[in-house]
Amino acid sequence: MTVQLAIRTPSHALKARTDWMAGQDSPEPFRVAGTVVHVDEGREIFAEGEDTDCFYKVISGVVRVCKFLSDGRRQIEAFHVAGEIFGFELGGEHILSAEAVSDCTLVSYRRRNVEMMAQKDHTVTRHLFEVAMQSLAQxxxxxxxxxxxxxxxxxxxxxxxxxxxxxxxxxVHLAMTRQDIADYLGLTIETVSRSLSQLERDGVIALSSVREIRLKNVEALEDLAA
Amino acid sequence: MTVQLAIRTPSHALKARTDWMAGQDSPEPFRVAGTVVHVDEGREIFAEGEDTDCFYKVISGVVRVCKFLSDGRRQIEAFHVAGEIFGFELGGEHILSAEAVSDCTLVSYRRRNVEMMAQKDHTVTRHLFEVAMQSLAQxxxxxxxxxxxxxxxxxxxxxxxxxxxxxxxxxVHLAMTRQDIADYLGLTIETVSRSLSQLERDGVIALSSVREIRLKNVEALEDLAA
DNA sequence: CGCTTAATTGATCAGGGTCAATCGTGGTGG
DNA sequence: CCACCACGATTGACCCTGATCAATTAAGCG
Structure with a gap:
């Protein structure tokens, strides 16, 4: 076994990284410990302050991981899609909370079980490491x-x-609301809306429907993203 | 050996975490592979795009890890102080660059060597995992x-x-310039300066010297930090 | 002591926040 | 089937924070 420090996948292509869990030299290590759960849109998966008994893998749907500030503002740390792992934190209790952006199917892993597996099978430790590195890049x-x-x-x-x-x-099909996008980008809903309208006026995108955006000029978008 | 998923140290107290590398059940695992290097203030440690041959641990001094955007702006991802590890990245080449904020003493580790050690000693893999989790929290x-x-x-x-x-x-002794602080906080140098002046006018802090700040009212600061 | 670079301070401007009104859209029930 | 409702999104008007431009001060350092 070799520790694979060199993982060349770009951070934005996490979805495509599911393979390392199913690859030849690294069979899905958590499956045995996992439980499939369904979560309805808008429902909380775990809250800030709860024990970090479990962490999760997204099978389908989109999850937001966020923090609520004292004054009511919400900051979204990340959106997670199929194949990604979340709720994997340092301390004994969650610093962040997680909610289903859309109806979700998840696999929940008991941390205790995974810890025990790590004792027997060191590839599990390696996988924990890789998951951590992916999250870090994100x-x-x-x-x-x-x-x-x-x-x-x-x-x-x-x-x-x-x-x-x-x-x-x-x-681009957006599973999340404008508010979600705003909270993720550190903007207001109005600014997000205005930016999208501006992009449409400039012919860079087309808002087919509220949640469906056609990218008409990817190059122009890339220039804007700088 | 148990995988320690539960690490309760708060993310801001990384300095105090040096112990896990020297603790009884986890002797310094990288030392054998490390080389001590000195870097003068302002000098580059590695640049964006370079191969990730090495990663580093800070012995003394302060390091900034940052990204230079196409238009010249600079974004500082993190400052690193004694005990912390940086330059530890996913891909084959660095996404970020690193520079010495002050004169630094570092230990440089060849990734190749550490990978080999990880094959023999699985506590190394575990340590890589813990380092990744610390960086993630940060x-x-x-x-x-x-x-x-x-x-x-x-x-x-x-x-x-x-x-x-x-x-x-x-x-608080600040090793970095106002510009560094600004680039870390996503503000301009002027706004940082004005904020500090304001805090001083309000009697919350005292600017003993440019780089030395006395916190006169920590509680007020905590309120402001929300 | 003057030179250079960092920091502070001031004046002005603009990007994005806030408040408020309107528009769309999807869901529900008559 | 359609009218109504509720909620999200869009748009407009205005304001405020922080960016920008510019001048001054302070702090090393040869």
Whole structure:
């Protein structure tokens, strides 16, 4: 067994990374400990302060992981799609909470079981490491996005990121509301809306429906995302 | 051996976490592979795009890890102090660059060597995992900070975070320039300066010297940090 | 002591936040 | 089937925070 420090997958293509869990030299290590659960749209999966008994893998649907600030503001740390793992935290209790953006199917893993498995099978430890590194890359990418000044830059980046999750990379289906996007980008709902309208006026995108966006000029978007 | 998923150390107290590398059940696993290097203030440690041959541990001094955007803006992802590990990335080449904020003493580890050690000694894999989790917590904290709206909130949080690195938690010695702070918080140098001046006018802090700040009213700062 | 670079302060401007009204859309029940 | 309702999204008007531009001050350092 070799520790694979070199993982060349770009951070925005997490979905495609599911393979490492099913690959030849690394069979799905958590499956035996996992329980399939369904969560309805809008429902909470875990809350800030709860014990970190479990972590989860998304089978289908979209999950948001977020923090509620004292004054009511909400900050979304990440959206998670099929294949991604979330709720995997350092301390004994969750620092963040998680909710279903759409109806979701998840696998829930008992941390205790996985810890025990890690004792017997060190490839599990390695997988925990890889999951942590994936999350790290994602979190760093998010910081970079938030640090970016312009609202346009943020929105353009967001669309490009989500285009990679689509089958057709010119059609972006957004599972989340404008409010979710705003809270993810550190903007207001109005600014997100205005930015999208502006992009449509400029002929860069087309808002087929509220949740369905056609990317008409990906290059222009990439320029805007800087 | 047990995989320690439960690490209760708060993310802002990374410095104090050096112990896990020297503790009884986890002797310093990288030391044998490490080389001590000195880096002068302002010097580059590695650049974006370089091969990720090495990663580093800070012995003394402060390091900034950052990204340069196409238009010249700079975004600082993190500052690293004694005991912390950085330059530990997913891909084959660095996404971020690193520079010495002050004169630094570092230990450089060849990734190849550590990979080989991980084959023989699985506690190394575990340590890689723990380092990744620490970095993750730090990156998430940073996202939260950047997402927060007010300039004051950001500056207050920043000061409180750095107070934990001081021996006397009422005296904060800043190794970095205002520009560094600005690039870390996603603000301009002027806004950082004005925020500090405002805090001083309000009697919350005292600017003993440019780089030395006395926290006169920690509680007020905590309120501002929200 | 003057030179250079960082930091502070001031004046002005603009991007995005806030408040408020309107529009769409999907769901429900008559 | 359609009218109504509720909620999300869009759009507009205005304001405020923080960016920008510019000048001054302070702090190393040869």
């Amino acid at each position: 979190a760093q990418g998010h910081s970079l996005l938030l640090g970016r000044r312009g609202a346009m830059e943020k929105v353009a980046s967001f669309l490009l990121t989500w285009a990679t999750h689509s089958t057709d990379r010119h059609i | 990156a998430q904290g940073h996202s939260l900070l950047l997402g927060r709206r007010g300039a004051m909130e950001k500056v207050a949080s920043f000061l409180l975070t750095w107070a934990t690195h001081s021996t006397d938690r009422h005296i």
